[in-house]
Amino acid sequence: MKRIAAALIGCVLMVWGAAGLAQDKPLKKVVFAVTTKDISVGHSAHSSVPQALGYWKEEGLDVTVASVEGSAAGLQQLGSGNIQIVSLGPEEILIGREKGVKIKGFYVQARIGVPALASGSVPVAKALVASVGIDPEKDVKFLAVGVGAPGRLALQQKQVDALALWDTLQASLENSGMQVRRLDLPMLQEMIGQTLAARDDYVTENAAVLVGFARGVAKATTFGLANPEAAVRIHWKMYPETKPQTGDEAKALKDAMNVFNARFTLQRVDNRPDPRFGIGTLAQWDKLKSIFKDQKIIEGSVPAADFYTSALLEQINRFDRAAIVKQAREYKP
Secondary structure, eight states, X not given: OOOOOHHHHHHHHHHHHHHHHHTTSOOEEEEEEESXXXXXGGGGGGXXXXXXXXXXXXXXXXXXXXXXXXXXXXXXXXXXXXXSEEEEOHHHHHHHHHTTOOEEEEEEOOOOOSSOOGGGHHHHHHHHHHTTTOOTTTSOOOOOOOSSHHHHHHHHTTSOSOOOOOHHHHHHHHHTTOOOOOOOOGGGGGOOOOEXXXXXXXXXXXXXXXXXXXXXXXXXHHHHHHOHHHHHHHHHHHXXXXXXXXXXXXXXXXXXXXXHHHHHGGGOOTTSSSOOTBOOOHHHHHHHHHHHHHTTSOOOOSOGGGXXXXXXXXHHTOSOHHHHHHHHHTOOO
């Protein structure tokens, strides 16, 4: 990952030069939505860090980060044209396309990490327990208990034996002082998590915008992994409501780092067979498709190639990772 061929260096310089020239033109306005109202430090690579460090501006983009409640709402906003890019669970892409919504993923952000992604939590959790020989229809009962305090109380009072939560909520549960055990089943290594998506027509007509946006995310992820504390403090400055207003500063930072690492650990690429940011294989999409078909959530009539495109990946990954790591390590707030 650290070796960069001379030809690639030339490409990087050309891209940077183009980005510099872009500053002579009006910035392209883009509205991006995260599908949660809680834009925690775990979302800093998609919000505060690329904004504060100018990664999106370097790409000629003026990005507005919005928030909507849930992947279904994000899909609706994207379909109506109110937003151009959305971060949502891959299951919404499968469901949306079967309903005629022309949406496509172009950047897979992380492994799933835990059996939950908005409306996809139950089918994925069922597939997980089935993968270890448990019948999800006969041996497991699924209850809606909520997240945060309600979910924690349900677990403490033994109303449920386990919770299906995504990474940052799991970390917040641990920050409350509750001791939990994370289940990292082999099947999870085959799954994909949150995905950046856009409408088909936008992918075709604004590929350069999507490349620039995703490259900013990839740079911010690289920065955060190299200097987590700096990323947390950048996020606190841009989103002050996410920093506890009372209590011990050291405790607040420790808790924030736990949430941050829960998400960013899953976004590492240097430990993967293909160390490119944003990669998702057709085999992974086929796996997800089979899960939702087995659970009768989709018919499975849409080919996996319609859910995701890898056409932008080479351009997205054309940046100097070593330079970003150096910037992160030398960063002074």
